Amino acid sequence: MARKKSSGAGGVLGVLLLGVLAMLAAIPKEVWVLIGLLGIALIVLYIYRKANTSTPVAPTSMPQQAGAVVQGPGNASSIQRQATAPYTPSTTDDLTTVAIAPPAAPKASAHRLPPSPAGMGPGRWIPPGQDVEVAGVSISGGFVYVGTSLKTPAGVIDPCLINPSLPLAATGDFKERQFGYWPSYADVPPAARRAYLTWLAGGRQAPEADIGFVFLFFYGLERRAVIEASDDPVARADWPAIAQELRRLLKIYGSKSGSFQRYATELLGMISLTEADGKLYQKRLPDLARGFEVPIHVKLALGQAAIDGVPVPSNVALAWAKHDPNLILRTPAQRCPEQFDALFSLRYFSAFGAGLVLPRNRTKLKFVYRPASSAFQGVRDVTLEFGDTPDVTVLTGPRKKLADFVESVQSELDAYSRFVGRQPEAKDSLEALLLLPAPLWPSVAQAALERLKVNMSDDVVVLAFQDLLANLGASTGFTKEKTIALARALKAVGVGLAPDVLDGARPPKPEDPVALFLASTSDSASSSTPAYQAALLTLQLSSAVAAADGDFGDAEAKHLKDQVMSWTHLSGPHLQRLQAHLRLLKQVPASLSSLKKRLDPLDLAAKDVIGRFMATLAQADGSVSPAELKMLEKAYAALGLDPKRVITDVHAASTHTHGTPASPAKAKVASLALDVSKIAALQEESSQVSALLASIFVDEAEAHPASAATQAEPVDAAEATLMGLDVAHTAFARMLLSRPSWTSSELEGIAADLELMLSGALERINDASFDAYGLPFIEGEDPAEVNIEVLEKLEA
Numbered sequence: 001m002a003r004k005k006s007s008g009a010g011g012v013l014g015v016l017l018l019g020v021l022a023m024l025a026a027i028p029k030e031v032w033v034l035i036g037l038l039g040i041a042l043i044v045l046y047i048y049r050k051a052n053t054s055t056p057v058a059p060t061s062m063p064q065q066a067g068a069v070v071q072g073p074g075n076a077s078s079i080q081r082q083a084t085a086p087y088t089p090s091t092t093d094d095l096t097t098v099a100i101a102p103p104a105a106p107k108a109s110a111h112r113l114p115p116s117p118a119g120m121g122p123g124r125w126i127p128p129g130q131d132v133e134v135a136g137v138s139i140s141g142g143f144v145y146v147g148t149s150l151k152t153p154a155g156v157i158d159p160c161l162i163n164p165s166l167p168l169a170a171t172g173d174f175k176e177r178q179f180g181y182w183p184s185y186a187d188v189p190p191a192a193r194r195a196y197l198t199w200l201a202g203g204r205q206a207p208e209a210d211i212g213f214v215f216l217f218f219y220g221l222e223r224r225a226v227i228e229a230s231d232d233p234v235a236r237a238d239w240p241a242i243a244q245e246l247r248r249l250l251k252i253y254g255s256k257s258g259s260f261q262r263y264a265t266e267l268l269g270m271i272s273l274t275e276a277d278g279k280l281y282q283k284r285l286p287d288l289a290r291g292f293e294v295p296i297h298v299k300l301a302l303g304q305a306a307i308d309g310v311p312v313p314s315n316v317a318l319a320w321a322k323h324d325p326n327l328i329l330r331t332p333a334q335r336c337p338e339q340f341d342a343l344f345s346l347r348y349f350s351a352f353g354a355g356l357v358l359p360r361n362r363t364k365l366k367f368v369y370r371p372a373s374s375a376f377q378g379v380r381d382v383t384l385e386f387g388d389t390p391d392v393t394v395l396t397g398p399r400k401k402l403a404d405f406v407e408s409v410q411s412e413l414d415a416y417s418r419f420v421g422r423q424p425e426a427k428d429s430l431e432a433l434l435l436l437p438a439p440l441w442p443s444v445a446q447a448a449l450e451r452l453k454v455n456m457s458d459d460v461v462v463l464a465f466q467d468l469l470a471n472l473g474a475s476t477g478f479t480k481e482k483t484i485a486l487a488r489a490l491k492a493v494g495v496g497l498a499p500d501v502l503d504g505a506r507p508p509k510p511e512d513p514v515a516l517f518l519a520s521t522s523d524s525a526s527s528s529t530p531a532y533q534a535a536l537l538t539l540q541l542s543s544a545v546a547a548a549d550g551d552f553g554d555a556e557a558k559h560l561k562d563q564v565m566s567w568t569h570l571s572g573p574h575l576q577r578l579q580a581h582l583r584l585l586k587q588v589p590a591s592l593s594s595l596k597k598r599l600d601p602l603d604l605a606a607k608d609v610i611g612r613f614m615a616t617l618a619q620a621d622g623s624v625s626p627a628e629l630k631m632l633e634k635a636y637a638a639l640g641l642d643p644k645r646v647i648t649d650v651h652a653a654s655t656h657t658h659g660t661p662a663s664p665a666k667a668k669v670a671s672l673a674l675d676v677s678k679i680a681a682l683q684e685e686s687s688q689v690s691a692l693l694a695s696i697f698v699d700e701a702e703a704h705p706a707s708a709a710t711q712a713e714p715v716d717a718a719e720a721t722l723m724g725l726d727v728a729h730t731a732f733a734r735m736l737l738s739r740p741s742w743t744s745s746e747l748e749g750i751a752a753d754l755e756l757m758l759s760g761a762l763e764r765i766n767d768a769s770f771d772a773y774g775l776p777f778i779e780g781e782d783p784a785e786v787n788i789e790v791l792e793k794l795e796a
Contacts, residue, residue, distance in 0.1 A: 123150030123161045125224060128241040134164050137197040143245060144200065145220050152375040153227065159184030159374055160220035166193060174199040174209045182374045183216050204249070211257040214249065218264065219373035221245065225271055226371065226382060243271045243286070250289040263372040265291030270369050270382065272297045281305040281316050290323050294393045296367040296384070298323055302358060303365050303389035311355025314348040321406050326399060329406070332413035335420060342440050344409050351405050358392045365391040412437075415774075430474040434485035438493040448472050449493055452516060459576075460517045460583045466510035481770055483507040494519055498580040504767065513587050517580040520573060532574050536581060538610060539564070540595055543585035545614050545631050552586050596638050597757055607639040615649035624650055722794065723768035732756060733765050733777065737794075741783040 126132045126142040133139070134146060150161040157163075162185055172178075172195030179188045185196065199206060199213050225242050228235035246268045254261040265288075272286045273296050280301035288295045298319045305312050312320075318341060321327055333340040349355070369382035392398060416435035420427045433441050438449065448471050455461045469478060478486070484507070487497040496519035499505035508514050539560060546556035564578045599607070614635050632650070633643035722730045732750060736742065742750075751758035762778060769777035773793050778784050 121147055121149075123147030123158070125228075125235075128238060128245070134162055134197060135168050137201050139197065139200045141203070143221060143224075143242075144217070145223070152377070154375075154378040157184070157186050158219070158223060159186070160216065160223055161185055162197075166190075168197070169194045172196070172198060174206065174213050177210050177212060179212055183212055184374070185216060188216075205252055207252055207256070209253075211253060211260055214253050214257075214260060215372060218249070218260070219375065222267060222371055222373050223375055225267060226369070227375070227379070239271050239274070243268055246271075247287055247289065254289060261289070261291055263370075265289045265295065266369055269295040269297055270367070270384075273300065273367070273384065276300075279304055279308070281310070281313055285315060285319050288319070288323060290325070294320060294324050296365075299365055299391055299393055300386060300389065302392050303386065306358040306360050306390055306392050307388070309357075311352070311357050313355060314345045317348060317352075317356055317402065318344050320393070321402055324393065324399065324402075327403050327406055330410050331421075332410045332417035333406075335417050336413055339413055339416065339436060339440055340409065343412060343437065344406075346437065346439055347405070347409055347412075351408075352401075356398060356401065358398055359395070361390045361392060361395055363391045363394050365389045430469070430472050430486075431482060434482060434489055436489075438489040441489075445472060449490075449495070452495065453518065456516065456518055460515055460580050462513050462515050462583055462587055464510070465508040465512050465514045468514060468516070469510075478507075478510075480507045480767075484770075490516070491519065496577060496580060498577060498584055500577065504764070513584060515580040515584040517576055519576055529574075532570060532578075535564070535570060535574070535578055537595065537599070538613060539578060539582060539585060540590035541610065541614060541635055543582075543589040544591065544595070545628060545635055547589035552589055557582065557586050597760070599638055599640070602639075604640070607641055611636050611639050611641045611645070612649050612652075615646065615652070723765075723772045725765065725768050729756070729761060729764055729768075732761050736765070736778060736786055740788070741780075741785050742778075744782040744784070747784060 123145045124147055126139075126144050126146060128142045130142040131138060131140045132142070132144070132146055144162055145158065145160055146162045146164065148163050148165055150158045152158050159182070166186065167190045169189070169191035172191040172193070174195040176195070178192035178195065183192075185193065188196070196213050196216060199209050200217070204214075204217060221242050224235055224238055229239065246264050250261065250264050250268070254264070268289060272288065276283075276297065280297065281304055285297060285301065288297060298316065301316050302312060302320060305316065321344065322329065322333075365386045367384040367386075369384075371379075371381075413436075416432060419432050419435055423432070426432055428442055430445070433445055438446075441449070452461065452468075452471065465478075472486075480501075484501050487501050490497050491502070496517045498515040498517070499508065501507050542556075542560055543552065546552050546560070560582055561579060564575060564582060570578070602610075614632055629646060629650070632646045636643045636646055722733050725733060736750075747762070748758050751761055762784075765777045769775055769787070769790055773790060775787055775790055775793075777790050778786050
């Protein structure tokens with residue numbers, strides 16, 4: 001039974017097993033795959049949990065720090081333990097023991113959300129100087145808003161917002177116009193967004209960029225400076241940086257778009273004004289751009305000056321001149337802005353005294369900011385009012401005065417501007433600087449002038465002309481015109497030049513000595529007056545006589561200097577110039593041959609006075625040598641006087657009895673020893689003689705008054721003379737104009753008929769032509785060519 005029961009039970013189990021197998025075999029294959037996957041997942045989960053709950057064995061090579069705090073898993077308490085020694089067999093037990101380290105504290109489970117992509121979230125202002133990356137494009141410098149949401153006061157997305165979530169094209173060209181008026185970053189095409197980011201990444205400075213991209217950037221500056229700065233001091237702190245950025249943009253894009261120029265200029269003006277306080281005309285004005293109207297900052301400064309009744313300072317007047325669109329700034333002011341500013345300030349007070357005085361007119365000053373961005377829709381215009389402060393820029397009278405003054409300054413810069421236009425690399429050369437007033441010269445040239453002044457210990461310094469040029473940094477040859485320009489520039493800073501090329505003297509050659517002397521900048525005394533020319537001729541003759549013995553000594557020089565100072569009929573500037581000439585003549589005495597042509601026009605009485613003065617001068621050193629007697633004879637011959645009179649006049653001077661003839665025996669003496677005690681009396685006599693000489697020239701000048709008929713008849717100056725020449729030289733010039741060229745023999749014939757020295761006449765005519773038109777009248781030698789341009793100007 002037992003076996004049967006056992007056999008039956010086994011059969012039943014077998015049947016059941018077969019049934020189970022059959023059932024399993026009937027299960028689809030896909031179900032088995034699913035069950036397998038679930039099993040694998042359960043096994044992985046089990047292994048993971050087992051690993052996290054198992055107690056690790058401390059490695060024997062890493063002892064734990066004493067006093068370490070260890071927190072076990074699932075246990076909130078902390079256990080303080082001493083450090084356990086490294087693994088060692090126990091000496092008290094047959095079993096080997098292992099030191100078990102306490103369970104390590106698990107890492108905190110930081111299930112933090114991943115950070116959002118850069119720029120996502122509310123729009124934020126990227127401050128000046130900071131960088132930001134948008135879609136892989138690095139934008140440096142800040143001044144932009146980045147984010148996904150930035151509302152305008154009207155509740156719409158601000159057009160300036162750069163939204164990183166918006167799609168971008170692979171490429172984009174910022175040179176192309178890709179959107180219309182009032183652009184918005186959110187609405188422009190993806191290619192335009194790419195182009196805009198590329199322009200920003202390039203520093204916002206590509207001059208060829210379409211102005212629409214500049215406006216899109218400008219909208220952000222406008223929002224920060226107006227909307228946010230109205231109630232946020234942090235935003236207001238960005239004003240200076242925004243103003244600087246606006247100036248930079250205006251320099252690049254102001255001329256590209258009149259619209260951008262106006263908007264940016266107005267924003268810049270509003271920022272500069274809100275930062276200003278007090279009397280603006282007493283302060284330095286900010287750097288403002290020229291726009292469609294005078295900046296409000298300048299208007300307020302002018303209005304405050306009008307209210308206070310004070311003259312307008314030169315810097316405020318200059319700002320008005322440079323920013324008033326009704327005033328024309330020609331090429332000189334635009335090409336040479338630094339020189340224009342300096343010359344304006346230099347000439348301002350001579351033109352307006354203490355300054356331009358403005359009346360208080362009825363138009364009151366008011367400023368309304370007109371924004372460019374559509375973000376300002378629904379926002380009231382920013383309006384600034386200034387009480388009774390007038391807007392004087394509407395007045396025509398003051399503006400007309402300023403316009404005339406501006407034109408005079410520009411005209412004075414014309415020559416320098418043309419030179420710089422042709423040779424911009426030579427703008428600091430002496431050749432260029434001579435076209436500017438000396439006070440406008442750069443510091444290096446100014447320092448050279450000051451060194452020259454310091455060297456004038458006795459108010460006069462003599463040096464070679466080439467040394468003078470070297471001191472001033474001249475690197476090229478000097479023409480007559482350049483020499484005249486140099487003399488004019490020196491005169492402007494109180495330095496006179498002898499010979500006086502400004503009044504027709506022959507320009508010195510490089511090796512010739514020149515005299516520099518301290519002179520008044522307001523000296524208007526002409527060197528061409530009869531009295532001065534007579535005095536100079538006397539000095540030149542005197543130097544020739546005094547140097548006849550080969551030694552122009554101190555006694556002769558002192559006598560001549562005393563003589564010069566005794567000529568009270570001459571002005572102070574004339575006396576200064578004569579003393580400089582005397583220093584020059586002491587070094588290089590004049591020759592009679594060079595003076596002869598100037599002596600011929602004098603009448604006999606004047607020549608006689610000069611001759612007797614020569615005789616007096618020869619005795620200044622106490623004796624008259626044979627060489628001096630011989631030189632006196634030559635001087636008398638050059639004057640047209642009888643050379644035999646020399647001995648008589650010398651004896652008359654020595655005895656202080658002019659007109660008393662000397663005996664023939666005494667006339668042949670080799671040397672005349674004179675009583676030195678008589679020199680003072682002779683000097684007094686020579687002073688009287690020089691005064692008489694001056695009176696002769698004055699009488700001569702007044703001896704031929706115009707007839708009543710001539711005075712009554714109006715004469716056209718252009719018909720009477722050419723280029724300010726006298727009658728004789730005008731006749732010569734008119735004759736030259738009748739042909740395009742002349743041979744030298746023909747010119748000599750004309751000059752002889754007109755009783756003119758040919759070389760001197762041609763030189764004088766050319767000088768007049770240069771003064772009038774900046775052109776030579778005649779050029780070349782044989783044949784000589786007449787300049788057709790001068791003829792055209794004379795006929796105009």
